Amino acid sequence: MSFQPSVVLVDDHDLVRAGVRAELGDAVRVIGEAADVVEAVDAIEDRTPDVVLLDVHLPSGTGADVIKAVLARGIETKFLALSVSDAPEDVISVIRAGARGYVTKSIKGDELVAAVIRVAEGDAVFSPRLAGFVIDAFSATIPEPTDPELDLLSPREQEVMRLLARGYAYKEIARRLTISIKTVETHASSVLRKLQLSSRYELSNWATRHRIV
Numbered sequence: 001m002s003f004q005p006s007v008v009l010v011d012d013h014d015l016v017r018a019g020v021r022a023e024l025g026d027a028v029r030v031i032g033e034a035a036d037v038v039e040a041v042d043a044i045e046d047r048t049p050d051v052v053l054l055d056v057h058l059p060s061g062t063g064a065d066v067i068k069a070v071l072a073r074g075i076e077t078k079f080l081a082l083s084v085s086d087a088p089e090d091v092i093s094v095i096r097a098g099a100r101g102y103v104t105k106s107i108k109g110d111e112l113v114a115a116v117i118r119v120a121e122g123d124a125v126f127s128p129r130l131a132g133f134v135i136d137a138f139s140a141t142i143p144e145p146t147d148p149e150l151d152l153l154s155p156r157e158q159e160v161m162r163l164l165a166r167g168y169a170y171k172e173i174a175r176r177l178t179i180s181i182k183t184v185e186t187h188a189s190s191v192l193r194k195l196q197l198s199s200r201y202e203l204s205n206w207a208t209r210h211r212i213v
Helices: 014-024 037-047 063-072 088-097 109-120 128-139 155-165 170-177 181-195 200-209
Strands: 006-010 029-034 051-054 078-083 101-104
Touching (some): 006 014, 014 109, 029 037, 063 078, 063 088, 078 088, 101 109, 155 170, 155 200, 170 181, 181 200
Parallel strands (some): 006 029, 051 078
């Protein structure tokens, strides 16, 4: 059987969640649902899904609030935003918080399934019309290596560090940078040692504080 990622659905509309669950079908395992920020964080902590499929706007907060609260608890999962909004500020907000992708609710069922699976496997996924300005927005905000700690890393280590901090798997980093998985592992170990960090979770928090991801 092909990989079936586990998913928690977060949306304040019962009909929307039911519709999304139907569209996902048997391709993924929906193991939980939530309608607001508190419910979402509790459900994610309790079930630790591979992917959280969440709306951007919730009655008690935002999708970004959910992501930040989950990461603060040290829970390892990946987030894919699913929203009717294609406003740049909404997209950038959840991506900065740590989402791996953003798709609009006009997406077709089979495309949504593919997006969930790709995010579960460590890829980043955006609706085509959103990808361009997301790339532009983030390429403009990547800082020059003037941070004393960042200066400790070689250019290649910085590339690996950014991808690690964004949640990419070693094999995906190797493919993107056209290097071996062993080389990625070596760079990852060097990054953690130089920055005096002990895990990818700590690295993600460090990168967020330094506005690198």
